Amino acid sequence: MNGKQRILTALAVKQADRVPLYIHGINEAPIIGIGRHITDGLPGVKDFRKMTDSEKFKVLDTLFLIHETYGVDGFTAFEIGHEINLDDGHVQDEFGVTYALSDFGLPVAKGHPIKEPQDLTRYTPPVPDRGHLLLLDLARDRFKGEKALFWLMRGTFVRCWRLMGMENLMLKMFDDPQFVHQVARMTLDYNLAQLDLLVEAGLDVLVIEDDIADKNFPLIAPDQFLEFVNFYNRQIVEAAHKKGLKVVRHSDGNLWPLLDILLDSGYDGLNPLEPQAGMDMARVKAYCGDRICLLGNIDCIDLLPNGTCGQVDEAVRTAIQDGGKGGGLIICSSNSLHPGVNPENCIAMFEATRKYGLYDTP
Template sequence: HGEPFPIAGAIEDKSALTGFDMVSKLEEDDFARVRYVVDKVGPEYAHFAVIPDPFKISWRLRGGMQQLLMDYILDPELVHALARIATDYYKAAAEMAQAAGVDAIVMNGDLAGEETTIMSPDAYREYIKPSHAEIVEHVHNLGLLIIKHTDGNFWPILDDFLEVGFDALHPIQPQCMDIAEVKEYVAGTACIIGNIDCRNLLVYGTEAEVEQGVKATIAAAAPGGGYIVSSSNSIHPGVRPENYIAMVRATGRYGRYDDLQDHQT
């Protein structure tokens, strides 16, 4: 489980920026599996493509997050250049995803830990938010929705996310964000997704405990609309299959809006 972590990046210094291009590396075959799923499952379900956040693309190009965060202080010009590369790539990838038939894009990449954001809010606004705004506008112009995924406590930049125009926020990690508070804050502006604890509940809990957890989360977040049940990160290999099934069944039982009020007690 997980993903490869770079020990070296393609951009070792500013000299490597000359002629560097990620857009030309994109191929239609990169979205072959997306097209397969869209064709196989059909239009009655929503289809999503996951594309890394430009912040994530940037730190991978630099060989690690630590290096990019040092660049914030030591070489802002390089950081802006990386953001331009990542943003152009993202927009081109979104166009290919749209051509493959998806309904929404998930911008995947953590910007926060459990205490606070990885970078200061000012650094987010300087180096990342402009890319987010440009990408969100482009994705909307393609007729798609866009979901921002970040684990951790992103309260310090939540207003920025809303200003940028993300349609949904995922996963509202229960260890550091109260979903009822988030729902009240963003109601009518953005949808919220997630919050079913995949660190403890879905791994170690009983099926009955999962059902109660789903019921409580729906009661806190669903009234008025704008909540999608999901785990607090992913359905990773540590999740008990029985608990995943229990989560799905509980969602079906307690998640109908026409009788939601009856299940809140």
Template structure:
């Protein structure tokens, strides 16, 4: 088989066909990639050094467009107007932008057409178009509504007491997301990636019926946008999504990430049951293996994941969430090298 580009590997895999080798890509924390990149090197240098097949980015790539509010406490305001506290470079919601429906009339959402939102993608397309899969990311409407605009408890309460309020807020967010993603497509994105959790480690956050009513229509709209332009769409959700997985797949998503092992999801079983419907992405443990295990254990887990899900294509070997700040750089390098070595088709891992 001829050597493929990263883009060809990704697209072949998403068509449930076997590429030359299992593809790989991640969301990378700066603490990790900067420790791996050549001295003084850029993120792009790091991607090329490890020959990563797909790159996932978004307009928040450098700084999340946060407006600093309290430097000493690490409090920032996100682009939706919500207050967040930064912990290890990750946001933790503090106070939502809206106190209730009475604030909607005066609320001004962010502008998806600001040119600076697309500088990262323009640079990637110029550098890698046709070589690596340049994937545009958007946070799920459900996540933004809960964490930035309404707040967790008020959101869940309003699902029952004031569903019109939920729908109004989500329409504002969805309009932004669809305009943002359409702009990314016009710049040259090769695929779309929608992140945001629908479940905890034990169960979905809301009932299947409310999942279908509130969570899935915005996802389906993003899928329809991608498909209308010939682009595949991937969805991330941690947690035990098994009670809602059929509903999620019914939206038409092309890829599902990360098949959360901490929630008891079994990559091999899900491959057997759903592998002909959706490409699976995951699930080398970033809770233990990539953080604490010796490198030979990293290699064993990579091989095990490929053995469980790689046959026939339809599998992207990734972490069980992301390459966060707690991941050992040397373990991540071992993971990528193992994918390149043991993910070559035809697979021979039995």
């Protein structure tokens, strides 16, 4: 089996030749840190936006090389070129959302263009741009069907709170539900239009990235989730399935109060299964059985930043033991490989997946 076959088999909750390996997301620092083990000439760690064109090319090439060298079975692409620089510390995306840049993590949405209904009447929604799928094109041409191509699509909740502001969105669910539905519908239209472009570009797996929980509880009540979020995300799932894609649901946090809803929504996979949020692999596997493929669970909050390679090796072995039986498991970290992870521990995770992931009978 090649990587693509392996991933698609696991997402069908069937047993491949071995447990597949996946990187959900990765920042510049771990690309460069891991990359230094396999190539020369990498730039110092800095924001991708601040790199020269040759540095960007080198970093992207290294990202591909990491997938090839360590046998990562799927590649995650995402939009690039959709932001404009406002100043050294801020960018704005195609929706008009302003983000504060940080040296310590992903940009954080701070400027929200649709706070009130009158803002929506003046607002012109963006149209998905084929050019923003460049990374998917590059990956498709590089891997030539050997690896599954994933795409991170922001889901309804994330798009809505970025447009409206998190606290404002939550209060508008009580004060003006119709307004929330209008914004959600607008984001759905965008996502469905982008889905058409993604299918034409050769996508295999759509990841609906829509963080909806913290480590304690969902951010909103289950009934609000059903009405304002899942109603729309589910339409993306159905549209993607009609086009032959697999669909993975990504959300940080404790998803137990929403798990039945998610299982009923048709997703093929669930990611990233944060151990600190109670998403214990054995317990989730026992509950979900063969209804959904599990992706993740290797702790990136404490283990990958601060643990030893031996501890990472043991965590991978345990995850495969707890979640791998019969297939339906894809190993990756419990969220993105962020600037705080130790590159050597990431490599240990890759190697342990190959070491322990072989199924006895394909």
